Amino acid sequence: MMQIPLGHILVLSSLLFSIGVLGVLLRRNAIVIFMSIELMLNAVNLSFVGFAQSMNSLNGVMFIFFIIVVAAAEAVVGLSIILSLYRSRRTLNIDEFNLLRW
Amino acid sequence: MILFYLFALLSVLGALGVLFLRNPIQGAMSLVGSFFSLAAVYVMMQAEFVAVIQVLVYAGAIMVLFLFVLMLLSLRDEGPSFIRWSVGKVLAVVIAFGIWAQLALVLGQHDPEALVPQIVSSGEEVDSIKLIGQLLFTEYLLPFEAISLLLLVAVIGAVVIAKRRYPGSSS
Numbered sequence: 001m002m003q004i005p006l007g008h009i010l011v012l013s014s015l016l017f018s019i020g021v022l023g024v025l026l027r028r029n030a031i032v033i034f035m036s037i038e039l040m041l042n043a044v045n046l047s048f049v050g051f052a053q054s055m056n057s058l059n060g061v062m063f064i065f066f067i068i069v070v071a072a073a074e075a076v077v078g079l080s081i082i083l084s085l086y087r088s089r090r091t092l093n094i095d096e097f098n099l100l101r102w
Numbered sequence: 103m104i105l106f107y108l109f110a111l112l113s114v115l116g117a118l119g120v121l122f123l124r125n126p127i128q129g130a131m132s133l134v135g136s137f138f139s140l141a142a143v144y145v146m147m148q149a150e151f152v153a154v155i156q157v158l159v160y161a162g163a164i165m166v167l168f169l170f171v172l173m174l175l176s177l178r179d180e181g182p183s184f185i186r187w188s189v190g191k192v193l194a195v196v197i198a199f200g201i202w203a204q205l206a207l208v209l210g211q212h213d214p215e216a217l218v219p220q221i222v223s224s225g226e227e228v229d230s231i232k233l234i235g236q237l238l239f240t241e242y243l244l245p246f247e248a249i250s251l252l253l254l255v256a257v258i259g260a261v262v263i264a265k266r267r268y269p270g271s272s273s
Contacts, residue, residue: 014202014206015117015202016113021197021198023120023121025197026191031175035130036120038133042136042137046143052149053149061152075167076257077256077259079260080260080261083175083263084263086175087266
């Protein structure tokens with residue numbers, strides 16, 4: 001099987017990461033922002049797999065294992081925070097939340 | 103090789119769906135599609151373990167969690183404030199494009215294949231689940247235990263944070 005060139009994988013990864021950054025900065029819905037963060041984590045995972053493939057090493061795969069577990073924990077805690085935020089304010093628009101704003 | 107570009111295109115389209123679809127549920131479904139096509143890309147990169155984890159944990163567990171929360175909240179569309187164009191938003195686009203341009207510039211100037219040390223393939227299967235398991239319980243034993251603790255803390259934290267406080271109870 002032909003190996004996919006590392007450069008193409010990194011370009012795909014950078015595209016996905018930039019779309020995630022755009023999602024975080026442009027959208028105002030807290031859950032959509034959260035999904036964009038997951039997208040950025042995935043872009044990083046993709047570049048990890050790319051380097052692991054081209055270096056012929058398993059350490060990158062181990063890193064992805066840990067990244068995915070941390071992402072799962074982060075999603076659980078973040079979504080419960082969003083849930084309790086929605087209960088107190090009845091909205092998810094992050095422009096309405098300025099409790100910690102200086 | 104053509105399949106790689108097809109699935110790469112699909113994953114980018116799914117990501118753009120998250121960015122541009124008004125309804126968060128549609129965005130979540132398009133993100134699921136993006137994760138699935140990324141799993142296909144992983145299969146083509148001979149990283150089957152990562153592909154399986156991607157489908158099980160990301161497209162399965164995490165996205166189901168997102169959809170459950172969306173269902174609990176019964177959201178409406180974001181309405182007229184969907185993407186309000188303002189100076190800040192234009193700045194956001196400039197920042198995101200700047201990040202992408204920097205990454206592309208670095209990739210264009212250096213051949214990434216030349217940067218990684220060339221390790222001669224020993225001929226054996228690299229991404230075998232057996233090897234991953236061995237690494238997990240020898241070299242990566244401490245992070246493995248730490249991450250199990252992290253999951254426990256996350257579960258307890260999620261329950262405590264999301265617990266509904268009834269008006270009568272004292273807490």
